[in-house]
Amino acid sequence: MNHVKQAKRTTIYDLAELAGTSASAVSAVLNGNWKKRRISSQLAEKITKIAEEQGYALNMQASLLRREKSHIIGMIVPKYDNRYFGSIVELFEDMARARGLFPIITCTRRDPELEIEAARTMLSYQVECLVATGATDPDKITEMCAAAGVRSLNLDLPGALAPSVISDNFAGARELTRRILMNCEKRLGKKEPLLFIGGRGSDHNTAERIRGWRQAHADLGVPVEEDLILACGYAPEKAEKALEAMALKGNAVSGGMFVNSTISLEGVIRWIRRSGDLDDRNLVLGCFDWDPFVTLLGNGIEMVRQDVPGMLAKVFEIIESGESKPQVVKLPPIFIN
Amino acid sequence: MNHVKQAKRTTIYDLAELAGTSASAVSAVLNGNWKKRRISSQLAEKITKIAEEQGYALNMQASLLRREKSHIIGMIVPKYDNRYFGSIVELFEDMARARGLFPIITCTRRDPELEIEAARTMLSYQVECLVATGATDPDKITEMCAAAGVRSLNLDLPGALAPSVISDNFAGARELTRRILMNCEKRLGKKEPLLFIGGRGSDHNTAERIRGWRQAHADLGVPVEEDLILACGYAPEKAEKALEAMALKGNAVSGGMFVNSTISLEGVIRWIRRSGDLDDRNLVLGCFDWDPFVTLLGNGIEMVRQDVPGMLAKVFEIIESGESKPQVVKLPPIFIN
DNA sequence: AATTCTTGCTTCATCGATTGAGCAAGCTTG
């Protein structure tokens, strides 16, 4: 069939010629609405066979140009280096395909400029809808989409201009903090103010988690110490350095810790291991987010798992409802055990 | 500017009308080759300004239809649930963009049908090149691409019909096995045959790793036991069940283990923790692949890290060279410490 | 003053698929 290094791809015109019919008939047959267009099943079969023989592949660009809807849905995601975003992307692809949509996903490494650039590119590709996950400036993206008449949604981090689906960070952090404090009491015999480490003070989720962290301290009558809030960013190295700095200032790092992401936890554990004088057993840890290996770390680290399937179900529900006015949907995160 | 809920997106014709000029001039200005086409900088500036005001976004479908090259590069990837594929995807996106290519990535969950379906879709989108990562049937994908005159490459798992870039699994497994056996001697006082667990016996990498595992046993004069090869698949539950079954058969699980992926390791560790009678300390583990938390597990688990940057550099080198005859490039994996 | 060159545009065909409109042949119906 394809002995020749074909420079040109096979088009419906080639198939039409081979079948001795018109391009229009070929198109109708191959995109499935030949019944509507009253093409005989004989011809349909013939065309299908020839198309297969020739290894015909639709030119989506041409098809999309002509049609009104692209059926492309875009997603912007910050990183692939943790289970949370990994599962979001995997499930998003699945759910999109199940709905006849073609997902395109771009990783923007928490870089504001790349986010904008990625959004612009996706608009060029005629996405029907853009989901901005954990975006640093979701409203800017919403504005760009609005200007192009494209729907947008925020996931994980909320925006003011489009529907947002996020975890209930306040409630989650409050419960996580409560659990860490209870563990402190159980294991160390006393409830002491917890260290809060990781994340960006400027992002909504971190702010809400700090609020929940505060609330839980209040609930249990434990004083909070402002110096113990280290919103140093997400990267492991940043957490490690922040702890280093804290230790150098002479503040003994002890008691309990609220770690704001698995990525930060990586740095925290590394630091703990490096500073040999600390035993894991007298540090009581909790982490906002989930990773299977952390469970297996075996230090009884308390974790909250964000409800990814629930969030994505909500995302597609909003998309399908056609709703586009700003609202924040908060889903309770899940406590394992 | 955009007070009106525009049903239609702004096109170069709209801009041309607003600027009192032709669509062709607008096109030339906006795609940057207006100098070549002798458009005055005055007009160029005017058009640029109007385009910005109107929030114009190129219709990529139309543009691509007309141009000869799409500058789209596709990648198929099995899963997002581990650091290896996560870093491949993240770096691939980066490197593609750095080369002026637009990456589209699809996760196929190790599902052969989805792989084919995804490849077909990518061809429809006129990818210039398709990288099949860890594909179950890479040659089928290569054939499809070849029929469409599109280049393809295999990553992680090799194929017979296209250039493949993979880890040197044999050498990696041999060295990993050697290290585990040495650790056995050091910690348990004896070198005993290792258990091999995880992966699919049918895939090239697993077969090569088993070969390396065998070789290392031979190198050190340790007999191998065929019953100890459990190529049960990758999922954690499968590894867990395989160990369960082995234990039920009365074979004591003890000594050392070669675990074929972090995903399988998850199941292994879970099983170890569940079967309380085993202490981590008398099990000597090694894992082909890397995860930061595994390092932190602290059981002295030996790990090999595949050279993702090296592999992707090679992938793009091959793409740029235009080479497309089958060859297998093997990169040595990296041992931490 | 006549010719050629340069500048700065416009015109129009094109990419491949889609679809409303149209048309010819055969079949029904009164």
Add this chain to the structure above:
DNA sequence: CAAGCTTGCTCAATCGATGAAGCAAGAATT
């Protein structure tokens, strides 16, 4: 048997961007 209906197709315009070819007006050259 003429008028209308059905069946099974084809024609041609269209989507938006692109670029080769062309054209008019002014500048430079002889």
